[in-house]
Amino acid sequence: MKPRYCAFVFACLAGVISSGSSVLGPIALGQDRPPNIVLLLSDDQAWTDYSFMGHESIQTPNLDELARRSAVFPRGYVPTGLCRPSLMTLLTGHYASTHGVTGNDPSPKYAEPDSELYNQRRAQLIANLDRLGAIPRLLGERGYLSHQSGKLWEGSFQNAGFTHGMTRGFPQRGGRHGDDGLNIGRKGIEPIAEFVDMAVSEQKPFFLWYAPFMPHSPHTPPERILKKYRNDETPISVAKYFAMCEWFDETCGEVMKLIDDKGQRENTMFVYLTDNGWIQDPASSKYAPRSKQTPYEGGVRTPIMYSWPGKIVSGERAELATSLDIVPTMLAAAGAKTPDGLPGLNLLPNLESGDAINRERIFGESFAHDIADIENPEASLLFRWVIEGRWKLLLTYDGETNRYASTHPRTEKGPQLFDLIADPSEQSNLAADNRGVVADLAAKIDAWYPLKTATTVVTVD
CATH class of the missing domain: 3.30.1120.10 (Arylsulfatase, C-terminal domain)
Structure with a gap:
């Protein structure tokens, strides 16, 4: 086992990878508390597939409500139409060509899966977080507690800088792309509820990474939802996908209600997007061409929403937006350190004023x-x-x-x-x-x- 790989493995198992040094420091007593931040992240959903985006069949009442109180960018994009690179961009604020995680896995053509060489390459990909940092670590320097659920590829939740979470991650057995965290949403949101209870009782600002394996395949929606979409004109594969979109929306509503029930809506910033697109193949459970993994609109376009009552002006925005903006915008809202060299824009001033974004x-x-x-x-x-x-x-x-x-x-x-x-x-x-x-x-x-x-x-x- 090579020294670099060995050190990474032991650090992950111990959950002690460094989160970097503090610059601004935690919030002092008496200071205005920065907002909670909730990132709602869809997994494999086309930009058209919401009621508020004009879909004639799919029902998304909870995200429709969030849209009504948000700055909504219908022309939002992720720079890479594949989940792992897209999620790494949301952790670091960088393009895939910069953060180095350009695909989901090292090619099995050049190293047998689960071989020592293959695992060394997996570890080296994950180690890019140490080179660039990650938003949970930066928020932690400001006193935030953070919770990871759903998709996560870059090792355990501790490795990514979250204080709490669900994913064991590589090098644990079965640790890949979320493992235990993939139960969130499909099996309720109890881990999130427990975390929010704790953070509120401790009077700490918190960051939620809610990235459920939804509407991602397998498309296994509850029958109570699926029956809404079953009809003679709709292929069953499409009906199941439509129902998954509504089921995902239902779980987002549960998270939103949790925040409301804890009296946290007024001091919570919600951010919404999908990691990459999806066009359902009507003849199978797979995706159609020109969607996931491609740079066509079906692969990279997503509505992007920002909501913060009393701070962000709601309404539809005509400008282009990109997921690269999300890290600097969330850090600005938190009053946290923003790393040098991020290619995205801090949109907070424009979101608060309603002024147009200066970007061509x-x-x-x-x-x-x-x-x-x-x-x-x-x-x-x-x-x-x-x-x-x-x-x-x-x-x-x-x-x-x-x-x-x-x-x-x-x-x-x-x-x-x-x-x-x-x-x-x-x-x-x-x-x-x-x-x-x-x-x-x-x-x-x-x-x-x-x-x-x-x-x-x-x-x-």
Whole structure:
């Protein structure tokens, strides 16, 4: 066992990985207490699949209510349409190409799963948190208690800096992507209720990471909900997915009611988004092309909501938003240290004033599910993309694909330019007729993320 891997394993087992040094320090007695922060995180849900986003069938009354009291960004995005990189962005505030966790797992092509080499690579990926820090640690420096439930890939909840939580994580047996934490929501929210009781009794501000395995497959909704969506026109796979969206909404309502019942609504900031998109395949339980794992709207677009009564101006916002903004915005609300070099914006001043956000474009990237080279993100790079105004440009690369490539192959390998206002489902590639726009946006992508290796752009004449 190599020393670096060995040290990581023992630290995880002991739950003693350092959370960094305090800068601002905990809240002193007599100071105004900063807000509680509740992150509600959907898992595998399309940006369209809410009542408040206009879906004709799916019922989401609790998130509809949250939307009514929130600043809502219908044009919200995650920079990477896959759960682990997306969640790592929410922990660190960085792009996947920076935080280094570009896929869900090291490629089994280069190391046999559960071999010593494979586990060394798993440990090295998780160790990126020590290099960059994580929001629970930064909030902890301000005296916050924090609770993790649901999805978490980066070791145990202690390793990620949470004071309380459910996930055992690697290197524990079965420790992957949430393990025990995946019971939350599907089997109630009692661990969260116990935590909130404790935090309120101790008069401590708290941070909740509520990332249930919902509406993620397996789609096993209660029959009482499923029967609402069963009909002759709706395939059963679609009806189950619709019901899962409502079940997830129901659990969000339970968390919201818990906060209300404890008298904490006025001093709680809610943040909502999904980790990546999902389009249900009507013929199976799987997802359809151009959704999860892709940079198309079905993979990376999500409504993003911020709510804080008396602080944040509610209403629908027209600007582009990205999950990269969430870490600096939450840290600002808490009065906590914000690390240097975060690419996202602190939106709190704009959310409080209602003023427009001064930003012209957002960027993103897409990598293979399996990480070919954990030292070189570009080995698995498939797309870089930008959205500016109505335009969205995708540039395609020949990074190594993965075990899922045959299921959802890349059918277009040249630049893809879409008018998202006229064509939100991205049916018409306008690149050939707008070469000047392609060249301009491609140059902006290069300025944002200049490639360092020999990864080749796949182009058309």
